[in-house]
Amino acid sequence: VRDSITATDNTYNPSQWYCWLRGCVFPTPVKMDNFMIGKKSPSGIAASRAVLVDADPYLTPAEFRLNQNFPNPFNPTTIIAYELPGESRVSLKIYNLLGQVVQALSDGIETAGYKTREWDASRFASGIYFYRLEAASTTEPGKTFIQVRRLLLVR
Structure with missing residues (x-):
């Protein structure tokens, strides 16, 4: 590397x-x-x-993408990166194993580009969590992207 x-x-x-x-x-x-x-x-x-x-x-992504967080496993912070090919309404949320939202990292309109969000999980218990990106283009009706990935918090 x-x-x-x-x-x-x-x-x-x-x-x-x-x-x-x-x-x-x-x-x-x-x-x-x-x-x-x-x-x-x-x-x-x-x-x-x-x-x-x-x-x-x-420098504008060609398509929507949700990347694997890094580091993973992590303690207590990790970075989640995603790509938006155009202006989009974005929702990036962290879920526990019960499917409950434990934190929203992004919720609103974002411009095109390569994005990162940091999740500080210092107040959460060790275990498996999921993060879900939902992005809907504001310029191309019907163009949406939804993906879920797993992350592991260790103490």
């Missing part, structure tokens, strides 16, 4: 770089400076100075 990237740029300007890391535990932008390395385009890897991250089409 690579944990570092080396790049040379004669116009390097500290604290203004971003690097998009795919193939990591979950896809998330890593702030390095003001530079974006995006998904592969027909002409190769998209790399450009980033003024508005959301304006780069190579």
Whole structure:
């Protein structure tokens, strides 16, 4: 597993770089400076100075996705990452084994992009929990996504 990237740029300007890391535990932008390395385009890897991250089409997911939380098992916090291809009404909730909602991490309209939420389970008992993402496009009626994944809290 690579944990570092080396790049040379004669116009390097500290604290203004971003690097998009795919193939990591979950896809998330890593702030390095003001530079974006995006998904592969027909002409190769998209790399450009980033003024508005959301304006780069190579950084908008092509489809809905709910990734496995990391770390898993965890104690007491974990990160849940998901992807939205367009503006969506999002509900991300944590459930216990009885199917009861124990915490809502997101509930509302969100813009397109790669999203992460942290769940701090320090006040919950050890055990198996589930997280459920429900996302409905606000621009394409009828386009919805629902997925559930399991996570394990250990003490």
